[in-house]
Amino acid sequence: MSNILSLSLNDLSTRALGRRVHHRRDDPGIPLCVKLEGAILRTGTTGELALALVRRRPWMIFALLRWLFLGTAEFRKRVAERSALDPAGLPYRRPFLAFLRREAAGGRDIFLVTRARSSVARAIANHLGLFSDIIEIEHDETPRGETIAKVLCARFGSGDFDFAGHGHIDIPVWRTARRSVIVAPSPQLLKNHMWNSQTADVLCPDDRGSGRYIDALHPRRWIKNLLIFIPLLDAASRSDARFVVGAYLAFCAYCLVASAGYIANDLVDLRADRRHVIKHRRVFASGRLSIARGFSLALGLLCAGLGLSFFLSPLLAGWMLVYLALSLNYSLWIKKTLVIDIFALVALAMHRVLTGFIIAGAAPSFWLLLFTGFFFFGLAMLARYGELKSSRFSGTRLATRARAYRPGDHDILASFGLAGGYLSALILALYVLTPEARAAFRSPQLLWLLCPLLLYWISRVWIHARRGRVPEDPILFALKDTASFPVALASAGIFLLAAFVRLPAHPFV
Numbered sequence: 420m421s422n423i424l425s426l427s428l429n430d431l432s433t434r435a436l437g438r439r440v441h442h443r444r445d446d447p448g449i450p451l452c453v454k455l456e457g458a459i460l461r462t463g464t465t466g467e468l469a470l471a472l473v474r475r476r477p478w479m480i481f482a483l484l485r486w487l488f489l490g491t492a493e494f495r496k497r498v499a500e501r502s503a504l505d506p507a508g509l510p511y512r513r514p515f516l517a518f519l520r521r522e523a524a525g526g527r528d529i530f531l532v533t534r535a536r537s538s539v540a541r542a543i544a545n546h547l548g549l550f551s552d553i554i555e556i557e558h559d560e561t562p563r564g565e566t567i568a569k570v571l572c573a574r575f576g577s578g579d580f581d582f583a584g585h586g587h588i589d590i591p592v593w594r595t596a597r598r599s600v601i602v603a604p605s606p607q608l609l610k611n612h613m614w615n616s617q618t619a620d621v622l623c624p625d626d627r628g629s630g631r632y633i634d635a636l637h638p639r640r641w642i643k644n645l646l647i648f649i650p651l652l653d654a655a656s657r658s659d660a661r662f663v664v665g666a667y668l669a670f671c672a673y674c675l676v677a678s679a680g681y682i683a684n685d686l687v688d689l690r691a692d693r694r695h696v697i698k699h700r701r702v703f704a705s706g707r708l709s710i711a712r713g714f715s716l717a718l719g720l721l722c723a724g725l726g727l728s729f730f731l732s733p734l735l736a737g738w739m740l741v742y743l744a745l746s747l748n749y750s751l752w753i754k755k756t757l758v759i760d761i762f763a764l765v766a767l768a769m770h771r772v773l774t775g776f777i778i779a780g781a782a783p784s785f786w787l788l789l790f791t792g793f794f795f796f797g798l799a800m801l802a803r804y805g806e807l808k809s810s811r812f813s814g815t816r817l818a819t820r821a822r823a824y825r826p827g828d829h830d831i832l833a834s835f836g837l838a839g840g841y842l843s844a845l846i847l848a849l850y851v852l853t854p855e856a857r858a859a860f861r862s863p864q865l866l867w868l869l870c871p872l873l874l875y876w877i878s879r880v881w882i883h884a885r886r887g888r889v890p891e892d893p894i895l896f897a898l899k900d901t902a903s904f905p906v907a908l909a910s911a912g913i914f915l916l917a918a919f920v921r922l923p924a925h926p927f928v
Contacts, residue, residue, distance in 0.1 A: 449579065449581055449597055450527070450529070450575060450581070451519075451522055451527055451528070451529045451580070451581045451600075452529075452581065452582045452583070453530065453531055453583045454533070454567075454582075454584045454585060454589060455531055455532065455535060455540065455543065456533065456535070457584065457585030457586055457589075457602070458583050458584055458602040459515065459531075459543075460509055460510065460543075460706070461511070461705065461706020462509065462510055462710060463709060463710065463711065464533075464535040464536075464540075465494070465495050465498055465499075466709065466710030466711055466714075467509065467689075467710065468502040468503075468504055469483055469498050469502070470687070470710060471502045471504060471505075472498060472502040473687070473751075474690070474751075475502075477752065479501070495534075495536065496536070499535075499536035499538065504539050504543075505690070506542050506543045506545075506546035507546060508690050508693055508694070510693065510704070510705060510706035511547075512603065515602050515623050516549075518622055519549050520549065523549050528551040529551060530550060530551055530552050530553070531543075531552070531554065532554045532556065532571070533553065533554070534555070534556045534563070535555075537555060540553050540555065541553065554570065564588045564589055565591045567589070567591070568591045568594070568595045571596075578596070578597050579597060580596055581596055581599070581600060582596040582599060583600035583601075584600070584602065585602050585604070586604075586608060587607075587608055587611075590611065590613060593613070593619070599619035599620070600620045601619050601620070601621050601622070602622050602623050603622075603623040603624065604621060631702045632716065634702045635682055635713060635716060636720075637681045638674075638678075639894075639895055639898055640681065640892065640894070641674045641678075642894060642898070643677075643768065643771060643894060644677060644771055646768065646771035646775065647666055647673060647772075647774050647775040647778070648666055648670070648775060649772050649776075649787065649791075650775045650776055650778070650783075651666075662779050665731060665778045666775060666778050666779075668727060668731055669731060669735065669774060669775075672727040672731070672739065673724070673739070673742075674724075675721070675723050675724030675727065676720070676721060676725065676728070677742075677746075678717075678720050679717040679718075679721040679743070680743060680746035680747065682713050682716060682717040682720070683717055683746070683747060683750055684746070684749075685701060685703050685704070685713070686710060686714070687751060688750070689703055689704060692704035695809075696809065696890075697809070721743070725739060731778070734777065735777055735778070738770075738774060738777060741770070742767070745766060746767065748763075749763045749764075749767070755823055756823055757823040757824070760799075760803070760823070761796065761800060764795070764798075764799035764802065765792060765795045765796050765799055768791065768795040768798075769791060772787070772788075784855055786846065786850040786855060786856075790843050790846045791843075793839045793840075793842040793843040793846060794840065794843035796835075796839035797835075797836045797837070797839030797840035797841075797842075797877065798836075798840075798893050799836075800832050800833075800835045800836030800839060801836045801880065801881065801889065801893045802893055803832055804829065804832040804833055804836060804884055805893070807824050807826065807828065807829065807832070808829065808884065808889075809887065809890035833881065833884075833885070836881065837877070837881055840873075840881075841874065844870050844873045847870055851863050851867055859918075860917045860918050861917070861919060861921040861922075862916065862920055862921055862922040865916050865920075866913070866914075868913045869910055872906050872909060872910055876897075876903065879902060880897070883896070
C-alpha cells in the first residue's frame with residue numbers, strides 16, 4: 420500500500436490504462452465503488468448535521484461559526500459528535516439507487532466511499548442495505564480526488580475497480596478506475612477532454628438548472644414588499660419624488676433581506692419540507708442547491724440588503740435588522756407556538772407598512788394600521804388553516820408549520836380568519852367618512868366600491884381553502900387564481916379614481 424500511495428496520479432492512470440484491456444466490461448467480479456456525497460446523496464452530510472443541530476439547539480449557530488475557523492476536518496468532527504442524522508429523511512438519487520440494487524442483485528460487491536464520519540456513513544449504509552463495506556477517506560493536505568484515487572488503488576489495484584462519482588473533483592479517481600459511472604454530470608464535466616479516450620456510463624441527468632438560485636429567493640413573495648408604498652395614500656407623499664425614489668430603493672433592499680430570511684427559513688424547515696406533498700420540490704429540500712451554497716447566498720443577500728438600507732438611512736438599516744431578528748425567531752421557534760405565530764406573521768406584514776412611513780418621515784394613520792392589522796390577521800389565519808388542511812395529504816403534522824394546531828382546530832381558525840377579513844372591510848367603510856380620507860383622496864366615497872370587492876375575494880379564498888386548494892401562502896394562491904387578478908386590477912382602478920378624480924357634488928354623498 421505504501422508503494423501505491425507514493426506513486427503519482429499520472430503513474431496510476433497509466434497503470435489503469437493497461438489494466439482496462441484485461442477486463443470484460445460486464446465482469447461482476449470487478450467491485451463498484453460509489454461516492455456518497457453527490458452520487459448517492461444530493462446533499463452533503465456535514466451540512467445536514469449542522470442544520471439538525473441548529474434545529475434542536477438554535478443557539479449552537481454561534482458555535483458553528485466559531486468552529487469554521489478551526490478547519491474543515493475539525494468542523495466535521497465537532498458537528499458529527501454533537502448531532503444525529505436521520506438517514507430516511509435525506510434526498511437520495513432514486514434512479515441511481517435502482518441501478519445499485521440491480522448491480523447488487525447480480526452478485527456485485529458495492530463499496531461506499533465517503534469522507535463523512537464513521538457513525539454517519541454506517542447509519543446511511545445500514546438504511547440502504549446495499550454495500551459490502553465502507554471506505555472512509557481521511558482528511559489530508561492532498562486534493563480530495565487524488566486522495567480517493569490512491570486509497571482505492573491501494574485496496575483494489577489501479578484499473579481493477581469501477582467508480583461512480585459526480586463532479587470535477589472525481590476526475591482523478593475516474594482516471595485510475597477501470598470504468599467510470601458519472602451521476603448527474605454538469606455539461607462542463609461532459610466536455611472534459613478525458614472522455615475522448617475513456618468510456619463512461621452516464622446516469623441521472625443533471626436537474627439542477629440555472630433557475631435554482633432564482634427559485635431559492637422566492638421572488639413571488641416580493642409582492643408583499645409593495646406594502647412599503649402605502650404612504651402614497653397620502654397626497655403629500657404622492658407628489659414627493661424623493662420619497663418615490665427612496666421607497667423604490669427600500670423596496671429593493673427589503674426584497675434582498677426578505678429573501679435571505681426565506682432561505683434561512685427553508686433551511687430550518689428542510690426536514691419538514693421533504694415530507695410535504697408540495698414543498699419537497701423546493702431547491703434545498705430536493706437537493707438541487709446545496710446547504711453550503713444556500714448559506715453563502717443568504718449571507719450575500721443580507722449584506723447587500725443591509726448595505727443598501729444603510730445607504731438610505733442608518734435608522735432604516737437598524738429597522739431591517741429588527742425584521743431579520745423577528746424572521747429568524749419565527750423560523751426557529753415562534754412558528755411552533757399556538758396563536759403567537761399568527762401575531763408574528765402580522766408583525767412581519769406590519770413591519771413592511773411601517774418601513775414605508777420611515778422612508779416618508781411621517782406617522783401612519785390609525786385607520787391604516789387598524790385595517791392592515793385585521794386584514795393580515797385574517798390572512799395569517801388562512802395560512803395556518805391551509806397548512807393544517809394540506810397536512811393530511813402528507814400523513815403527518817411534522818410536514819407543516821402548523822405543528823401547534825390539531826385537525827379539530829379547522830373551524831375555529833376559519834371563524835377567526837373570516838372575522839379578521841370582514842372586520843377589515845368594515846374598517847375601510849368607516850374610514851371613508853373620516854377627515855383623514857377627505858384629506859388624502861379627492862373622491863373618498865369611491866373607496867366604498869372596494870368593500871364588496873374585498874368581501875368577495877375574502878369569501879372566495881376561504882371557500883377554496885375549505886376545499887383544500889390553498890395549501891400554502893394565500894398571496895401565492897392569489898397570484899395563480901384566475902379571479903384574483905381582475906379583483907386586484909379593479910381595486911387599483913378604484914383607488915386611482917378616488918385619489919385623482921374629483922366627482923361632482925351630489926346631495927346624497
